[in-house]
Amino acid sequence: MTQTKAHVPQASRNNPFTGFGAQVIYGLIIGVVLGLVGARMGEGNWLVTILSQIGSTYVTLLKLLIPPLVVTAVVTSIVQLRQVQGAARLAGNTLIWFAITATASVLVGISVGLLVDPGANSSVDPNTAKDVGYVGSWAAFLQSLLPTNILGLEVSAKLSDGAVSAAPNFNVLQLLVLSIAFGIAAMKVGKKAEPFIALNESILAVVQKVLWWIIRLAPIGTAGLLGKAVATYGFDALGSLGKFVFAIYIGLAIVLLVIYPIVLKVNGLPVVHFYKKIWPVTSLGFVSRSSMGTMPVTVRAVEKGLGVPRAYASFAVPLGATTKMDGCAAIYPAIAAIFVSSFYGIPLEFTDYLLIVFVSVIGSAATAGTTGATVMLTLTLSTLGLPLDGVGLLLAVEPIVDMGRTAVNVTGQALVPLIVAKRHGIADLATLASENTVYAPEDDAADSADTTDLPAANKATGTTQTPVGKTRREETEFEESWA
Template identity: 70%
Template sequence: MSTSISGSRTRSDEARDPDAATKPEKRSNPLTSFGAQIIYGLIIGLILGLVSRSMGDGNWLAATLTTVGSAYVGLLKVLIPPLVITAVVTSIANLRQVTDAARLAWQTLLWFAVTALAAVLVGIGVGLLIHPGRGASIDVASAADLGFVGSWSAFIQSLVPSNILGLDVRLYGSGEALEASPNFNVLQLLLISIAFGIAAVKVGKGAEPVIGFARSLLAIVQKVLWWIIRLAPIGTAALIGKAVAVYGWEAIGSLGSFVLAIYIGLAIVIGVIYPVVLKANGLSIAQFYRKVWPATSLGFATRSSMGTMPVTERTAVGALGVPRAYGSFAVPLGATTKMDGCASIYPAIAAIFVAEFYGIDLQLTDYLLIVFVSVIGSAATAGTTGAIVMLTLTLSTLGLPLEGVGLLLAVDPILDMGRTAVNVTGQALVPTVVSKREGILDEELFASDRTAASAER
């Protein structure tokens, strides 16, 4: 299996650049590297956000930051459908001669579950240690029923495509203010692409023109994606500036213990659990985090695993050494179902908060249910606002008041930045670990100075 995938990858790279093998690798200056540019963007965004807050509500700077940030996220999201379709169809074609492709899929799901289990145990441990709901001074009147609950039936229904692109339209507002917002269900899009890819392989020679077209279109999409990625420092500055200008930190108030508990849990997962997994599999911790930093920081700024997915995929394949044939399947799947921040740490600590706030004692079976829902139930958030749906699913399973979700909405944007950063990091981690364990990781590329921004693939 190792030879089939890596060999295909090498021939493909040489076809794009015949002189690739003879070109010396350019070493980037750490002060001007793409990762450093992202850090500069974060710092500039923080400064602009503080300046905007000092200017009062509705100022031009806040409006500009919002416009630029939204435009950048829109640019990333617009590439998701063509990237998923072409990458998955091409990947399945490349995997035709690989007999253990099913094993890769199984290993991916297994490591999704293993890291999710570790994350939810961290969440429960931190919640029991800090007790975020005890003595909370938040007004109970702010609790409100959201009117929806995450459920397994909704997840099953979401798997059935309503059209060939997995596209739906959501309505917001009412009356003359009613707005329609198109939305891609990426899990549906992934399933549709897998079906078409398998069908193309089964058709044989007659489908070669379609597969060739998919390869060519994928190359074009990746080139445009590279241009957009280079704008990430600007997008990051705008998004962080907007977050500081709009949300600030005043909202934390009486929920300070809850916010602290969440960020401690996130820090343990990204700073302890993930490094242990990398070390146990013989991978350099420093090298992984150096290369995944642009995706992690962009996830923090955009608060969207879907919006960051193109960068995550490019990082995994172009910098970390994950074979494209496998990474093009694993990363989109992870972006819909692999959410250690939203689906493991957050619902665990939030459930403990709600139980303590309402004076409800949780038993051992309740904690086991939290673990079960977090490890298995994250798939139910696919294509939705993951954290809130996952929390309602957890609370309804435990029989806790759903109105408790309304208590936490004030600080959700602040929490969502950290949650998404952990989600994105985990979505790059698992394909890298599975590739290493299966002997298909390009370890020379992993050890190199190559980053997602410099990967001309």
């Protein structure tokens, strides 16, 4: 049974001044203004405190739904993917495109690093290097794949002023591994697993409803996050590392505005429509500095705005949020490694640049569930044999460069699912190209449990672009592809 879409006035859906994307832009502008005002009021003022609380509360609300969203969405998507022939190939191509875009990004990073040479004649004082405290390693990555408990729950404790404080957190990579395992198991069990599958679908529907309520607060959260950033960091924080920050943002801009558009054009996809639909994701990633915190918004934008089927989007986006980081794992470590080698006078050979490419493409998953780019940089420097003290030198500008890195990360995490869905013929290109189909609250009323995973062009005929696995033989072939 197909639900009828709620009637939404045309002007309400298309007005560029009142839509969700416009509201986010208003939040950015208000955040900048309030941040400048807060900066002039001095340190520790009430305005900066309020902005910080608003921003951190919004990110906390988003992260709150990540565990149930990942588990239920991935389990449900694994089961639903049996409707698409060659689901294992779909997953494999996702990883391949992760690697392709990561390779292009790290090559851009190396090129910009060699051209700008941010470490040459730097006035940074080596004695100002901060303690890193954590180092990335291949062994730690392999260990992080193995869940220590069924919830993927970790607890970090720290001692401060004689008191011990503990904060629980979820290792999303472990949750992803567990969810994939349970999804495949439920599919192989068959009829007995139907109540389990139905429960996950029901929880997912409820989580998505609550999630949309939280996403609607994005303009307010954006104002708080950016306002706090402007008031806290400003331009004074650049200091002697201004050349390094400049190089990072040049690299990020090339990937975001040149590499990604080329990839879209090569695959026959509209560039302007992509960036228009994904703007809320990019802007929220910039101000929140968290791929995990942005992930719920990314999932919805990829599905509702880009026309990627829910069954695939719910699998690809969480995977990308843990392993697809063109900003943190490709551009940043490449330029930072060149900075460290130049600063300490240690020349890099051609094979060293090949190692940078290898670590960036293969090792990005080593940042999953950890401290992101800093861990990735320590992994890169240790592989090259460069001093890890160099990481401490760059921590002073970490918040500033992290904003741009995360914006590129989340944009790439939305790009790849669209590319793969298009190449497999399961993308709803009408949704992507349509001016009427926007990432807006009206879309929530139009959800349909029976048709949400089918391309819009085929809903009228009841067919799909790929064979639907209705026969036992086809279902068996799909199950065997995951075995």
